[in-house]
Amino acid sequence: MTETTTTGTDLTPMTAESAYELDRKHVFHSWSAQAQIRPMVITKAEGSYIWDQDDNRLLDFTSQLVFTNLGHQHPRIVRAIQEQAATLCTVAPQHANATRSEAARLIASHTPEGLDRIFFTNGGADANEHAVRMARLHTGRPKVLSAYRSYHGGTQLAINLTGDQRRWANDVGSSGTVHFFGPFAYRSPFHSTSVEEECSRALEHLEQVILFEGADTFAALVLESIPGTAGVLLPPPGYLRGVRELCDRYRILMIVDEVMAGFGRAGRWFAVELDGVVPDLLTFAKGVNSGYVPLGGVAISEPVAATFADRAYPGGLTYSGHPLACAAVVATIRAMEDDRIVEHAAALGEEVFRPRLQHLADRDPWVGEVRGVGAFWAVELVADQDTREPLAAYPGSSPAMAAVVAACKKRGLLPLANVNRIHLVPPLTATASQVSQAIEVLGEALGEARDRS
Numbered sequence: 509m510t511e512t513t514t515t516g517t518d519l520t521p522m523t524a525e526s527a528y529e530l531d532r533k534h535v536f537h538s539w540s541a542q543a544q545i546r547p548m549v550i551t552k553a554e555g556s557y558i559w560d561q562d563d564n565r566l567l568d569f570t571s572q573l574v575f576t577n578l579g580h581q582h583p584r585i586v587r588a589i590q591e592q593a594a595t596l597c598t599v600a601p602q603h604a605n606a607t608r609s610e611a612a613r614l615i616a617s618h619t620p621e622g623l624d625r626i627f628f629t630n631g632g633a634d635a636n637e638h639a640v641r642m643a644r645l646h647t648g649r650p651k652v653l654s655a656y657r658s659y660h661g662g663t664q665l666a667i668n669l670t671g672d673q674r675r676w677a678n679d680v681g682s683s684g685t686v687h688f689f690g691p692f693a694y695r696s697p698f699h700s701t702s703v704e705e706e707c708s709r710a711l712e713h714l715e716q717v718i719l720f721e722g723a724d725t726f727a728a729l730v731l732e733s734i735p736g737t738a739g740v741l742l743p744p745p746g747y748l749r750g751v752r753e754l755c756d757r758y759r760i761l762m763i764v765d766e767v768m769a770g771f772g773r774a775g776r777w778f779a780v781e782l783d784g785v786v787p788d789l790l791t792f793a794k795g796v797n798s799g800y801v802p803l804g805g806v807a808i809s810e811p812v813a814a815t816f817a818d819r820a821y822p823g824g825l826t827y828s829g830h831p832l833a834c835a836a837v838v839a840t841i842r843a844m845e846d847d848r849i850v851e852h853a854a855a856l857g858e859e860v861f862r863p864r865l866q867h868l869a870d871r872d873p874w875v876g877e878v879r880g881v882g883a884f885w886a887v888e889l890v891a892d893q894d895t896r897e898p899l900a901a902y903p904g905s906s907p908a909m910a911a912v913v914a915a916c917k918k919r920g921l922l923p924l925a926n927v928n929r930i931h932l933v934p935p936l937t938a939t940a941s942q943v944s945q946a947i948e949v950l951g952e953a954l955g956e957a958r959d960r961s
Contacts, residue, residue: 567922597832767804853936
């Protein structure tokens with residue numbers, strides 16, 4: 509199949525076969541053993557769908573890497589990028605320009621109260637890097653707390669903040685990061701028997717880590733509002749408030765990572781709203797402009813911003829607040845406001861995802877737990893519901909998981925699989941019928957995979 513390209517440009521139409529051959533010859537893929545991968549060629553995309561090299565249409569319930577919040581080829585975002593390119597394609601970050609100013613204003617209009625200053629980065633990893641740098645300079649303290657079940661990015665400090673297995677090969681023990689266990693009631697590290705008990709024990713554990721490591725050595729605590737890659741682990745009610753109280757008690761800045769959960773994914777503009785928490789620093793990326801042009805950032809509280817009022821902040825990026833990326837931000841946020849996308853995502857969660865996934869859990873022996881909010885859901889797959897043995901052992905996969913994914917794709921669904929979980933994270937613009945279809949396909953795929961095992 510020939511890929512669709514813009515006419516009248518230097519882009520050359522290319523078959524999917526040629527694209528694959530050149531990829532294998534020249535492209536070095538992230539998080540991969542290069543000789544062991546066969547990347548799917550995506551030839552075009554529209555709305556909630558992508559097309560592969562064989563012209564199969566797949567319902568994209570990955571949102572790629574959970575960032576196409578307004579779907580593929582949204583005309584309003586595409587048009588904004590085109591218009592910006594024709595007017596002011598790029599500008600150095602030390603200069604002001606209208607598009608960046610408006611993007612910052614729009615972001616600040618939705619962040620929790622008091623987070624009114626926006627520092628733009630190229631993505632989520634460097635947003636977390638800079639948030640920690642700001643916290644260290646603001647407090648004069650070196651160390652940082654982060655959870656084991658977490659992902660904060662692939663750059664040096666961000667990967668050390670990360671709690672999952674991708675940290676191990678990159679961890680040289682010099683980043684000043686200290687990890688703790690967050691709450692996860694289904695697989696409780698605290699032997700809890702209720703969600704309330706899990707919350708209180710997790711907070712007790714966190715305070716013990718702070719005290720034994722030395723409370724006055726910590727600059728910040730970095731926490732995903734909802735750990736996404738780790739399994740869409742909704743914190744128990746009151747947990748984020750409890751973390752906020754601990755941070756205040758020990759004068760530790762609270763950095764909330766909203767890279768994946770923010771901008772409507774959780775049925776709120778930011779997931780911290782679910783627990784009524786205002787952090788000192790909030791990081792974002794992905795959904796802020798649906799990933800159309802790379803961009804991330806840090807929303808900064810006034811006390812932290814004041815540290816750098818007469819003291820230069822020692823950090824910056826060549827492409828900070830790039831006009832094309834900011835044009836995509838402006839179009840994305842305005843479309844979300846005009847089309848009530850956040851409210852739509854919340855309704856999908858309560859009216860479609862929750863009841864239909866619970867029905868699947870009630871009838872399928874491989875489903876251990878379903879959890880989520882908005883358009884942000886995970887299905888925990890187990891070999892045995894009583895023992896809760898995962899269908900794949902951490903940190904890898906298994907033939908059974910591979911069979912589930914293959915059966916989904918055969919039926920026209922592209923799911924996001926991670927260890928023993930299927931994450932269902934469609935564009936926030938997905939329809940109720942598309943969500944229902946995806947869950948029905950997943951149920952059929954589970955049955956087929958189980959019959960083959």
